[in-house]
Amino acid sequence: MGPARHVECADAQIARLAEAQHGVVALWQLRAKGIGSGAIYHRVRCGRLHRLHRGVFAVGHARTTREGRWMAAVLALGDGAALSHVSAAALWRLRGSSASRIHVTVPTSAGRQQRPGIAVHRCGLLRPQDTTRVDGIPATSVARTLLDVAGVLAPGPLERAVEQSLVLRLFDMRAVRGLVDADPTRCGARTLERIVTTIHHEPAITRSDLEALMRDLCDAARIPRPEVNAIVEGDEADFLWRDQRLIVEADGHATHGTRTAFERDRARDARLTLLGYRVVRFTYRQLVYEREHVARTLIALLAVPVI
Secondary structure, three states: HHHHHHHHHHHHHHHHHHHOOOEEEEEHHHHHOOOOOOHHHHHHHEEEEEEEEEEEEOOOOOOOHHHHHHHHHHHHHOOOOOOOOOHHHHHHOOOOOOOEEEEEEEOOOOOOOOOOOOEEEOOOOHHHHEEEOOOOOEEEHHHHHHHHHHOOOOOOHHHHHHHHHHHHOOHHHHHHHHHHHOOOOOOHHHHHHHHHHHOOOOOOOHHHHHHHHHHHHHHHHOOOEEEEEEOOOOOOEEEOOOOEEEEEEEEEHHHHHHHHHHHHHHHHHHHHHOOOOOOEEHHHHHHHOOOOHHHHHHHHHHHHOOO
């Protein structure tokens, strides 16, 4: 094979690797494919490879996506490293992150120097079930990510991250419990346990249970009782104040916790809004634990004149 053909093959290998890794490659990966140091450094000098971290390059140009930067940070820490903490939470879309450094966990309690722009977390035991790949990027599992961020987030943002994992159908109670039980003294572990217990464990509720809760709430706050299970424009509404064109839906996680139900409910709400109705949703937990908030909201909405 001539030199030109060899160069073409090497470039094709680099391109295929970069395509699967958000445009970035690691030195150790290139060497594993038989591409020598001389060929690699020639491409660096020619501008085909652009250094992002020691031993990690962007292919073709230095502009990288957020996913490319995450991938590069993981590759910089070597085999077994995984995106973690707030960076993994952003990758899983549990919450946004404005962190200036990318967080990566490595499966060792020593070694692996800190890298500029990377927050390195060392873990003596990073079990196989605690890591996965998300869009090709090695990352901690949702359960492990929630435990990691529990040590740095306030209870409010942590609760919203757990709720988002439920909305996205990513939450695994058994995995979270297993991690907390294995390391109960870890910072944030008990806070996470309390939050997931409160959010995830909802008692089995019936339509009559929800009706009783709303009836008692209205009587206590001196709010006129609504029509129950009324038909509105072909759809059934949990609670309806017809003259005020106000609809209240009471959501239980068991019946409204799937993505299909979530999307169907929102499409229905939008249609009723276009028809001049106001649609408000309260959860079972709000009807039980935030009764004053629900009552104040209903009183304010019922006082608004219908146009």
